[in-house]
Amino acid sequence: MFRNFSRPTVHVLIASNHGLFRHGLMSLFKKKLGVKVDVVAEVTNLDSAIEALEKRDVDLVIVDYDDEQLNREDILARFVSGGSQKKVILVSLSNPESAMLYDRRELPLSQFEAWFEAWRTSEDKPSKAFAQQEGHKIRTRSSRMKHFVVAGLLVIVLTVLLILGAGQVRLLPVAASAQAEPIDQLFRLMFFAIAFLFSLIVVFILYSIVVFRRRKGDESDARHVEGNTTLEVTWTAIPLVIVLGLSFLGARSLAEVERPDPKALEVNVIGLQWTWRFEYPRYGIVSNELVLPANKQAILYLSSTDVIHSFWVPEFRVKQDLLPGGEEYVRTLRITPTEIGSYxxxxxxxxxxxxxxxxxxxxxVSQADFDVWVAQQTGESTDPVERGRKWSNQYGCLSxxxxxxxxxxxxxxxxxFGSEVKLADGRTVIxxxxxxxxxxxxxxxxxxxxxxxxxxxxxxxxLSDERIQDIIAFIKTLR
Ligand code: HEC
Ligand SMILES: [Cu+2]
Structure with a gap:
């Protein structure tokens, strides 16, 4: 079973530039252990160490930790991660009180004996044996697939649970404007993507923590992985495509949200510490509440008289800052309310x-209610026929x-109204x-x-559209 140590002698290679290091080591071996130690070679640099190892049979490489001239990193890189089967340890003898042994962990040198016994009586590669029996299932292709399938299923389950769970919570208030539609669509899409990404990351982390945790007695190192180009290209390319796709969708919804309607109702919104003022230039109305007719685009011209404010009606989804500084800094926001209600x-x-x-x-409010509100605000008649008669007079039609x-x-x-009119070009129209x-x-x-x-x-x-409508209502009554 102890293949390498059925032999009574341990073959050691020492790497140090200090003659005393060897003596220190030898007394350590002799004093504490009844083992015969054969110093196969004593080297002072990496190259000679490699050379010696090629020629001789070595069980243990001991590197002088305190030797400044030796390049420890090089030696470790060569023997430990370079795939060499040799056992390499670092020993520091600089201070008898704090002498140390380094074998992936730091040990006080007083434990050298115990360490050595453990190493000797386990097989050459105790960790490897353990890893082989314990980790065998991890290594084979089909069992790796099994882990991926299980984790993948968990990712799907968690994603679905998150999406269903979020459906229960009201993340957003009622959508009350046409602009809310593309924004909510994008929000939903982003939420699904985030639910998936969250699940992907969390499931893989938790799965690894639980399934691949270190078992008792497992002293082995993890498999050394030196990068994986395919994986790296994949995890760069996929997010790149997703981000490009999202920015395309984002630009499209932005265009939709800002789509202008030339007939939009104009309202000046003025923010001031700490209230709002709404002006309707077409009607000469100044109000402290914003009244908008449903299903008609309103274009808000936003400005501030003092500091920066921000106009936000969550139900409309869109938001825009109001800046002080006059004409130049006026910002616009288009809203087409769709749900009658108060916000x-x-x-x-x-x-x-x-x-x-x-x-x-x-x-x-409905267009009719809006007209009533405008009439109330301006002291005008609420009867379109009345108003029509007034406009006809005011604009001189009746002369x-x-x-x-x-x-x-x-x-x-x-x-x-409704009669047949003969035109100068010979046509007859209704x-x-x-x-x-x-x-x-x-x-x-x-x-x-x-x-x-x-x-x-x-x-x-x-004449505005509304006033022409009033005049038509008036003409209709003249029969
Ligand atoms: C300076 C005189 C004048 C004024 C002011 C005037 N119109 Fe006219 N309007 C006419 C004449 C002349 C015609 C017929 C020729 C034509 O069709 O252009 C006419 C035609 C019309 C017609 C078509 C009538 C039909 O019998 O087919 C309508 C409707 C009309 N006007 C509405 C108005 C309104 C509304 C106003 C006020 C905002 C107004 N007009 C102001 C002179 C005037
Ligand atoms: Cu404010």
Whole structure:
């Protein structure tokens, strides 16, 4: 069984530049152990050590730890990790009190005897024998596959549990804007990816800690691995592809989130310590609550009068800073609310002592309710027909169009809606909403037969869609 030590003599190679080192060692061997020691060779550098080892049969290589001239690292690298079967130890004799033995671990030299006995009575490679019997199953290809399969299954199970578990927790509040859709999609995708990556890492760590833990009595070193190019290329390439894919998806959702609607409702949002102000330039409204019609894009022009604030309505998902500094620093944010309801805008940038209280109501209402709100704010009638009559007067329409069928510069509005209109180019059209809008926005496009093309085109530029709708509502009543 003790193949190497059935022989009564231990063959030793000593590497040192100090003559005294050998003497010290020999007395150690003689004093403590009844073993015959044969110093096969005494060398002073790595090359001669290799040379000696090639020629002679050596059981144990002892390197002088305190020898500055010897390159310890080289020797260890050559004999330990270089795959040599020789047993190599380092011994320090510099100080009799603190003399040391180094064999992967530090031992006081007083334990040399015990160490030597253990080494002698175990086989040449005790650790190897142990590793062979214990680790055999790890080494074979099929058992390695088994570990991968088990760990892989655990990864899948944990990923699924995480995803299902997170479904129970409400990570995000209700999505109340069109912009929330692409953002939430991306968030879900990222969450799945993170759940998977988390499982991958944690499962492999825990699995290794449990299954490949050091068993009692196992003194063996782990297998020495010198890098694995395939693995390294793989774990660089796959994340690279994933990151590129994510940035592509990110850019796409950003474009979607910022897609402009030329008819967006304009609102100036002003942040100040510590409240919000909302201005609707089209209606001349100033408000301390943000009221938005559902399903219509609002473009917010954000600015601050003092420090940096940040406009954040979690239900809308998007967020944007408000900067002081005037015109140049105005930022925009597009929101298309989709869910009628009341929310809250809060400041998401620490802006002073009352930052936490910088909240204002955000109301998403139907278009009809929005019109009522605007009318209330501006003191205007809530009846579109009433408003239509007012606009017709204010914009001077009624100086050219009569309401009672009498003849002015332009055709009368009495019975206009739904009637057949003969045009100067010979066509006949029905006077529906589209025709009336066109007549106002672009008066030269269709001229009524028998009338001059004198209706001012500037009116069409000044009137908002809402006001034209009011005028149409008014014209509809003139039958
Ligand atoms: C300076 C006179 C003038 C003013 C002001 C004017 N229009 Fe006209 N409008 C006309 C004339 C002339 C026509 C017929 C020729 C044409 O079709 O351009 C007409 C045609 C129309 C038509 C098509 C009527 C039909 O019978 O087919 C509509 C609708 C209309 N105007 C709406 C308006 C509105 C709304 C305003 C006010 C915002 C307005 N107009 C202001 C002169 C005027
Ligand atoms: Cu703030």
């Amino acid at each position: 809250k805008v809060r400041c998401a940038e620490l802006c002073g002592i009352r930052h936490a209280y910088m909240e204002s109501p955000v109301l998403v 050219c169009h009569s309401l009672d069928g009498s003849q002015l510069v332009g055709p009368t509005w009495l019975g206009l 006077a529906d909403e589209a025709y009336i809008i066109e007549s106002i926005r672009n008066p030269g496009a269709a001229i009524v037969e028998g009338y001059p093309n004198i209706m001012p085109a500037s009116l069409g530029q000044e």
